[in-house]
Amino acid sequence: MALDDNGGTEITPAASSAVDHRPGDPGTAVIVQDAVENPGFPPHRARITDKDPRKQRRAERTIYTLFYLSIVGSIWAIAAYIAFPIESGNIADLRISTLAIGLGMTLALLAIGFGAVHWAKALMVDKEGIDIRHPVQGSDETRERSVEIFKEADQESGFGRRTLIRNSLIGALVAFPLPAIVLFRGLGPMNEDPVKLLSHTMWKKGMRLTRDPSGTPIKASDVTIGSVFHVIPEGLNDKEDALDQKAKAAVLLMRLDPKDLHPRPSRKDWAYDGIVAYSKICTHVGCPVALYEQQTHHLLCPCHQSQFDITHEARVIFGPANRPLPQLPIEVDADGYLVAQSDFHEPVGPSFWERH
Numbered sequence: 001m002a003l004d005d006n007g008g009t010e011i012t013p014a015a016s017s018a019v020d021h022r023p024g025d026p027g028t029a030v031i032v033q034d035a036v037e038n039p040g041f042p043p044h045r046a047r048i049t050d051k052d053p054r055k056q057r058r059a060e061r062t063i064y065t066l067f068y069l070s071i072v073g074s075i076w077a078i079a080a081y082i083a084f085p086i087e088s089g090n091i092a093d094l095r096i097s098t099l100a101i102g103l104g105m106t107l108a109l110l111a112i113g114f115g116a117v118h119w120a121k122a123l124m125v126d127k128e129g130i131d132i133r134h135p136v137q138g139s140d141e142t143r144e145r146s147v148e149i150f151k152e153a154d155q156e157s158g159f160g161r162r163t164l165i166r167n168s169l170i171g172a173l174v175a176f177p178l179p180a181i182v183l184f185r186g187l188g189p190m191n192e193d194p195v196k197l198l199s200h201t202m203w204k205k206g207m208r209l210t211r212d213p214s215g216t217p218i219k220a221s222d223v224t225i226g227s228v229f230h231v232i233p234e235g236l237n238d239k240e241d242a243l244d245q246k247a248k249a250a251v252l253l254m255r256l257d258p259k260d261l262h263p264r265p266s267r268k269d270w271a272y273d274g275i276v277a278y279s280k281i282c283t284h285v286g287c288p289v290a291l292y293e294q295q296t297h298h299l300l301c302p303c304h305q306s307q308f309d310i311t312h313e314a315r316v317i318f319g320p321a322n323r324p325l326p327q328l329p330i331e332v333d334a335d336g337y338l339v340a341q342s343d344f345h346e347p348v349g350p351s352f353w354e355r356h
């Protein structure tokens with residue numbers, strides 16, 4: 001008998017006739033004395049194919065019929081490939097060929113699968129076995145010898161004795177990966193400050209919000225409660241680096257009942273009559289956050305399931321993202337079109353080391 005690590009419950013070694021277990025040995029199972037009794041296996045029931053030779057022969061017939069069917073399916077797929085050529089480039093030919101070959105291969109695979117499972121369940125020997133788990137540690141001799149080898153290696157190499165060599169080796173190993181880290185700088189733009197580039201988008205005061213991809217300006221009256229718009233800045237399509245700009249400036253626009261929104265006082269005028277605009281770039285690793293749940297007002301990023309609550313400034317309510325989606329302050333111009341009040345007030349997208 002022995003006590004567990006907390007000094008409380010009495011424990012005993014697991015029963016085993018083959019090995020001499022000791023309490024506390026690594027890899028040795030232990031059970032508490034009042035453990036729930038092992039119910040064991042239910043009584044073995046012979047299968048119908050074990051009891052009735054006619055049923056056994058029938059199962060045998062079914063199995064080899066399935067395997068023959070599989071052969072038929074394979075031949076069918078080859079014949080279909082020859083019979084329905086696709087060289088014409090005609091879409092109808094392509095469809096017929098794909099369908100016919102697919103049916104043949106499906107039949108071939110399914111028939112093999114069903115046949116094999118039926119064989120295992122109905123005909124193969126049906127017996128239950130128990131494999132006792134053995135301790136995983138080596139014998140005492142093996143462990144002692146391992147320690148000896150380690151000590152011998154230390155003595156022979158002088159690793160513990162020659163401290164100057166040892167410490168300089170550790171220093172060299174620590175310094176060795178540093179060039180690879182510094183070389184990461186080469187992945188960023190050479191002539192511009194990457195931190196500045198990541199911190200700003202093309203949004204600015206008075207720039208209209210337009211539909212993605214047409215670039216049509218959006219009037220506040222077009223945005224009904226519950227609707228969502230994929231938005232790009234006005235003029236983005238005319239830019240040479242439109243894709244790069246869009247990767248930072250893409251926005252989702254939604255309209256909620258204004259009383260559902262709970263902005264902090266400093267952001268009260270960032271929305272217009274329940275219309276709010278948030279960066280579409282996920283703050284985890286930058287996927288487009290494109291799924292809007294109208295009932296719950298949650299935005300979902302399909303990449304790793306981060307969820308953002310639009311009613312509370314797009315704060316993270318689930319998933320690996322660790323900061324809210326940046327909000328774009330908006331208003332309407334004299335013609336009723338939605339425009340930005342400014343750029344985002346924080347960098348969009350994944351967090352990086354120079355967070356402002």
Ligand code: FES
Pocket residue numbers: 282283284285286287301302303304305306319320321
């Ligand atoms: S990129 Fe959005 S959750 Fe990972």
